[in-house]
Amino acid sequence: MPNSQLKQAFESGKFVVTAEAGPLKGTDITELEEVAKALKGKVNAVNVTDQQSSVMRLGSLAVSHLLKDWGVEPIYQVTCRDRNRIALQSDLLSAAVLGIENVMSLTGDLPSAGDHPQAKPVYDLDSVSLLSVISGLNAGKDMMGNELKGKTDFFAGAVVNPGADTEASYELQILKMEKKIAAGARFFQTQAVYDPVSFAKFMKRVEQFKVPVLAGVIPLKSAGMAKFMNKNVAGVCVPQTMIDRISKAEDKTKTGIEMCAELIQSLKPLCQGVHIMAIGWEKKVPQIIEAAGI
Amino acid sequence: MIVGERKTFEQIWDSIKDLKSVLILGCGTCVAVCQAGGEKEVGLLASELRMKSQLAGKDIKIGEATIERQCDREFFDSIKDKAREYDAILSMACGAGVQYTAEVLEPIRAIPALNTRFIGVTEQEGNWAERCRACGNCVLADYGGICPMTICAKSLVNGPCGGSKNGKCEAGQDKDCAWVLIYNRLKKQNRLGDLHKVLAVKDYSKQTHPGRYINEVYLKPKMEEKSA
Numbered sequence A: 001m002p003n004s005q006l007k008q009a010f011e012s013g014k015f016v017v018t019a020e021a022g023p024l025k026g027t028d029i030t031e032l033e034e035v036a037k038a039l040k041g042k043v044n045a046v047n048v049t050d051q052q053s054s055v056m057r058l059g060s061l062a063v064s065h066l067l068k069d070w071g072v073e074p075i076y077q078v079t080c081r082d083r084n085r086i087a088l089q090s091d092l093l094s095a096a097v098l099g100i101e102n103v104m105s106l107t108g109d110l111p112s113a114g115d116h117p118q119a120k121p122v123y124d125l126d127s128v129s130l131l132s133v134i135s136g137l138n139a140g141k142d143m144m145g146n147e148l149k150g151k152t153d154f155f156a157g158a159v160v161n162p163g164a165d166t167e168a169s170y171e172l173q174i175l176k177m178e179k180k181i182a183a184g185a186r187f188f189q190t191q192a193v194y195d196p197v198s199f200a201k202f203m204k205r206v207e208q209f210k211v212p213v214l215a216g217v218i219p220l221k222s223a224g225m226a227k228f229m230n231k232n233v234a235g236v237c238v239p240q241t242m243i244d245r246i247s248k249a250e251d252k253t254k255t256g257i258e259m260c261a262e263l264i265q266s267l268k269p270l271c272q273g274v275h276i277m278a279i280g281w282e283k284k285v286p287q288i289i290e291a292a293g294i
Numbered sequence B: 001m002i003v004g005e006r007k008t009f010e011q012i013w014d015s016i017k018d019l020k021s022v023l024i025l026g027c028g029t030c031v032a033v034c035q036a037g038g039e040k041e042v043g044l045l046a047s048e049l050r051m052k053s054q055l056a057g058k059d060i061k062i063g064e065a066t067i068e069r070q071c072d073r074e075f076f077d078s079i080k081d082k083a084r085e086y087d088a089i090l091s092m093a094c095g096a097g098v099q100y101t102a103e104v105l106e107p108i109r110a111i112p113a114l115n116t117r118f119i120g121v122t123e124q125e126g127n128w129a130e131r132c133r134a135c136g137n138c139v140l141a142d143y144g145g146i147c148p149m150t151i152c153a154k155s156l157v158n159g160p161c162g163g164s165k166n167g168k169c170e171a172g173q174d175k176d177c178a179w180v181l182i183y184n185r186l187k188k189q190n191r192l193g194d195l196h197k198v199l200a201v202k203d204y205s206k207q208t209h210p211g212r213y214i215n216e217v218y219l220k221p222k223m224e225e226k227s228a
Helices: A005-012 A030-039 A060-069 A085-097 A127-138 A167-183 A196-209 A223-232 A240-248 A252-270 A282-292 B009-016 B039-055 B073-083 B095-104 B178-188 B216-227
Strands: A016-021 A045-048 A074-079 A102-106 A155-160 A187-192 A213-217 A273-276 B002-006 B021-027 B061-067 B088-091 B109-112 B114-124 B127-132 B172-176
Touching: A005 A016, A016 A030, A016 A282, A030 A060, A030 A282, A045 A060, A060 A074, A060 A085, A074 A085, A085 A127, A102 A127, A127 A155, A127 A167, A155 A167, A167 A196, A167 B178, A196 A213, A196 A252, A213 A252, A223 A240, A240 A252, A252 A273, A252 A282, A273 A282, B009 B039, B009 B088, B021 B039, B021 B073, B039 B061, B061 B073, B073 B095, B088 B095, B095 B109, B172 B178
Parallel strands: A016 A045, A016 A273, A045 A074, A074 A102, A102 A155, A155 A187, A187 A213, A213 A273, B021 B061, B021 B088, B088 B109
Antiparallel strands: B002 B114, B114 B127
């Protein structure tokens, strides 16, 4: 059975680094292979997104398998948006026989956000019940309790948004995190963090759960990008000082990498690792890691 | 109530323009309350269609009638004879009413004048909002009387997604996040602890189509009558 290197990295107590690879629309995998080459040996694992932003793309199962072929350990992202419980369980069994070790359970964006807004939103399961299904498959049973001939051995993860903006949202994020842990989440990746002070408060609150948390970071490429995220992305709050700095920078790429590295350094004492969501800068992830000294 | 929304005039005209006669049939219950298909709306649509028919140089006979409910067979008795004088019925009921009209008045065609939207409430005059998806397995007791199946755009029953912003939904800032509503309601009821207890898995088996509900209490005497 597969053995998750990511799991071993957490057990060893090392500062874990994960990155992200987003499959594109179409069958051309040149870019993905280049990203895999750039990330190989530099990160512990790479998330393969499941049709992010509800835009129809090449699937995360096939790309997770390709990453393995290219020597990169994948974190196979599975959303509940497009498939019912029968398809999800079947895909998970398929992932297991393809040697995929890590699974990330997500609810998934609404289809209305993507390029097929007329699609039927499924959400038969949700990120919590999907985790309990994964735990069941690991124990050799499907979600109806039927015996499997050959079981899975997934290392399952989940996400949490530490920047929820109201008391209700914040408390609900923590509640859902607890439910995810109870259902089988063994590690968490967070929404993009820009403020280490509020993130420290969040970590203080959740340290009792004793589950590793990877702080999400997104390198800033421009002030416009920061303003867009502040306006549109739930839980993301880029401080004005950072917006000013990237705005004034002559070499925005260099400054963006520097700022991301500094952010990682300030987050490092607070959590068990970082999840770098480079959004087009995947090949620059090694530079960020080097600059951060992790 | 079942909330309906009238189709555009162009759509309605397009669906009847080649007919010689049409009876506009209103429904006096849900769609009358939501001002889409009651007696008043029948009158309005009839005037519009007569005007259009004249302008288009056609001579379509437009009749009007409204019955209490198009989802109950007995109410059709009063218009059965009248209906036979027309090529088609332009039903202003919900989808159930249109189908029952077609069934009860067969072989007369039934054409829908409304789009059936949802089961909902009147939030204010002219503003109706969905409250129930008829899932067949009511969970409202667990969620402070706020339905996560209906009010959450993703029908999430184990907590919110990460898309809630300022208490609003990822689907749009005009929609409340169901889970923020649930949290605030349960907090007022000192029942926040209840949120911890469930790991809910939805049961869609009751949502297979077409649904049927039989109440034996009412059914049995009828069967006895028949056998006697």
